[in-house]
Amino acid sequence: MKNQKEPGSAASLNHSGRLLRRCRALCSDRPEVEVEAELVLDDSDGAAWLHKHCPEHGLERAMVARSGWYLEGLDDYYYRLNPGPSRPDPRRLSGHVLYLTTMRCNFRCPVCFLELDREKELTESIEAPSLDQIRELVGRFRGWRAEIFPLGAEPTMRPELPEIIALIRRSGNYPVLVSNGERLRDARFFRCLVDAGLSKLVLSIDALADPQVEQQFRGRQVERSKFQVLELARKFGLPVQLERCMARGINDDDLNAHLRLARGFPMVHNLVYRSYLDVGSCSSSFSREHQLLPDEIVEALGRANPELAMRDFYVFQKLLYALCRITGMPRCHRTQALFVPRDAAPPLAEVLDFETLEPILERFAEDTPAKPRRAAASLLAWLGRRLVHRPDLLYVFGLQGLRRFSYPERHYPNSYLSVCVSSLYDAATYHATGVWRCHSVWHHGGKPEDFEPFCKVILDSSRFKRRLLHYQQSAGRS
Numbered sequence: 001m002k003n004q005k006e007p008g009s010a011a012s013l014n015h016s017g018r019l020l021r022r023c024r025a026l027c028s029d030r031p032e033v034e035v036e037a038e039l040v041l042d043d044s045d046g047a048a049w050l051h052k053h054c055p056e057h058g059l060e061r062a063m064v065a066r067s068g069w070y071l072e073g074l075d076d077y078y079y080r081l082n083p084g085p086s087r088p089d090p091r092r093l094s095g096h097v098l099y100l101t102t103m104r105c106n107f108r109c110p111v112c113f114l115e116l117d118r119e120k121e122l123t124e125s126i127e128a129p130s131l132d133q134i135r136e137l138v139g140r141f142r143g144w145r146a147e148i149f150p151l152g153a154e155p156t157m158r159p160e161l162p163e164i165i166a167l168i169r170r171s172g173n174y175p176v177l178v179s180n181g182e183r184l185r186d187a188r189f190f191r192c193l194v195d196a197g198l199s200k201l202v203l204s205i206d207a208l209a210d211p212q213v214e215q216q217f218r219g220r221q222v223e224r225s226k227f228q229v230l231e232l233a234r235k236f237g238l239p240v241q242l243e244r245c246m247a248r249g250i251n252d253d254d255l256n257a258h259l260r261l262a263r264g265f266p267m268v269h270n271l272v273y274r275s276y277l278d279v280g281s282c283s284s285s286f287s288r289e290h291q292l293l294p295d296e297i298v299e300a301l302g303r304a305n306p307e308l309a310m311r312d313f314y315v316f317q318k319l320l321y322a323l324c325r326i327t328g329m330p331r332c333h334r335t336q337a338l339f340v341p342r343d344a345a346p347p348l349a350e351v352l353d354f355e356t357l358e359p360i361l362e363r364f365a366e367d368t369p370a371k372p373r374r375a376a377a378s379l380l381a382w383l384g385r386r387l388v389h390r391p392d393l394l395y396v397f398g399l400q401g402l403r404r405f406s407y408p409e410r411h412y413p414n415s416y417l418s419v420c421v422s423s424l425y426d427a428a429t430y431h432a433t434g435v436w437r438c439h440s441v442w443h444h445g446g447k448p449e450d451f452e453p454f455c456k457v458i459l460d461s462s463r464f465k466r467r468l469l470h471y472q473q474s475a476g477r478s
Contacts, residue, residue: 017042017049020072021079024432027054028062031427031459039075039431041068048072050431062428067295070314077318078333080365081325096440097141097173098149098454100468101164102128105153107180109218110286111245111276114153114464122465131160135167137443143172147199150175156183162196169197176241178202180222181229190229194236200269201233204243206251208261213251233267241270246297247290255304262417263342272420273297294423298336301421307340307347308419315354318361325368326376333434334423334455339393339416348416351393352386392416425455 017040025037037052040061048065065071103126105116116123129137134150141148148168155161156179168175177193181203184190203226207213211221233240242262246252255273262271275292292300301308316338324331339348360382367375387394392415425435440454457464 017044020048020075021433023050023434025050025052026427026430026459027052027057028060028427029054029057031430034432037431039064041072050429063293064429065293065295067299067310070295070298070310073314074317074321075333077361077365078321081321081368096147096149096176096454097144097443097451098151098440099134099137099443100126100129100152101134101150101155101161102152102158104128104157105180106157106182107154107219109180111217113277116153122469126465126468128158131163134164138167138171138173141171141173146173147176148173149178151178154180154182156189162192165193165196165198169199174199176200176202180204180218181226182222184229184232185225187232187235190232191236194238198238200239200241201229202241202243203229204245205258205261206245208254208257210251216247216250217245230265230268234265238267240265240268241272242268243272243274245274245276246292247276247286248292250290252292252300255301259305259340259417259419266342266414268417269414270418270420272422273301274422274424277424277426288428291426292423294334294336294421297421297423301419308338309349312349312354313338313421315358315361316348319352319357322361322364322379326380332422332440334425336421338419340419341416342414345392345415346390348393351390352383425459427459430455430459 020039020041023037023039024034027033027035033054033056035052035054037050040049040051041047042049046066046068047063048068048071049061050064052060052062054060103114103116103123105112105114108117138148148171150158150161150164150168152158155177158164165175165177175196175198177198177200179201184193184201205223205226206217208223211223214221214223230240242258242265244251244258258271258273262268275294275297276286276290295310298308298313299310302310302313313336317336320337321331323329341347360379364375364379367378384394425431435453435455441451442454442457443451
């Protein structure tokens with residue numbers, strides 16, 4: 001990903017291009033400082049750039065999309081449907097709630113944002129919240145029907161994890177575990193988590209049959225152990241979100257390998273491709289040039305597999321934005337998704353007729369400000385007619401409308417696989433308007449309103465640790 005600096009004042013920044021929106025960004029030299037910025041589509045290269053104006057360090061621009069048309073169209077559609085405040089109400093925002101359960105980990109992954117071996121004294125001073133504190137925190141989200149992530153470092157290092165999962169499930173929410181999988185090879189322990197009410201497992205496999213890449217991303221060879229965990233998830237019927245962290249020139253080839261893997265395991269409902277980010281430990285293991293932009297991954301997937309064409313991603317994103325506008329569900333602007341068929345199911349573009357759908361979505365965006373109910377009814381009626389002969393897809397779209405936030409994925413039909421491209425913001429690509437639309441929020445403690453977007457949390461591990469310590473000390477005084 002390109003990052004360029006130029007001397008001079010803001011007025012001297014003179015690149016041919018079209019202004020998409022004004023926003024606030026971060027100075028790369030001092031990422032804790034917000035600066036004025038513009039999102040610009042450059043006529044010379046067709047890319048979208050974030051132009052930043054720092055009074056102290058001058059001018060800087062960072063590429064945020066190589067295919068500017070893709071970002072421009074989705075950005076325009078998203079903000080036409082969501083023109084509200086930059087910091088929405090937390091109840092609408094929090095589709096995913098994340099909080100800390102432990103700072104212990106049995107791995108030292110080079111792609112971890114926590115940097116556990118840096119500032120050891122600060123890291124070791126952060127105590128894991130007690131079970132009573134977790135019970136109190138989870139109780140504040142009773143009935144939200146959100147996905148709640150008891151995160152670590154590595155959450156399976158917490159002895160009371162089964163009890164924590166049961167607490168979340170009893171609160172009317174859905175516990176999701178993000179794990180390196182090492183302790184889950186113990187079938188008895190894994191079964192205990194499933195019986196406690198675990199809804200989904202998030203597991204990363206960054207390379208297949210390439211020990212060198214495993215070493216670069218995870219600091220050890222992990223493929224065999226993670227396949228053991230996948231087999232146990234199959235045995236216990238637990239839905240899995242399979243993720244692949246990618247870096248340019250290292251493991252950005254053979255994108256179909258993970259698609260074949262996901263299709264071979266029926267309980268894998270989501271396949272997520274995400275780029276390495278220039279945060280935390282990553283900064284010492286990779287360079288910014290290794291970073292892939294979301295549209296670059298989408299384009300690469302389309303080249304590798306016609307079922308994942310870039311234009312299909314583009315239209316389907318607009319449909320998801322529209323459905324989220326109708327249901328009031330949160331939707332991250334940086335997460336792109338497309339359903340691909342398993343076995344004999346027809347392609348989604350054929351079922352929904354994307355060429356016909358796109359102008360219908362445009363009418364929905366035009367009519368929504370003045371007549372939101374009529375616009376929603378018209379779009380949903382059209383979808384119903386298209387999906388009447390595909391009850392499996394109708395069920396999935398129906399769930400999108402019936403649930404407030406999340407729904408147990410074990411109830412999803414399995415004829416389609418959700419393929420996602422997800423990319424968090426880093427200091428170069430951060431802009432405040434986009435970050436505060438994040439649907440994954442980190443709660444440090446206190447009231448439900450006391451949250452930060454996860455993208456903001458991961459920018460600076462030191463700030464994150466200091467804030468955790470502050471909340472612990474505040475809780476102790478109270």
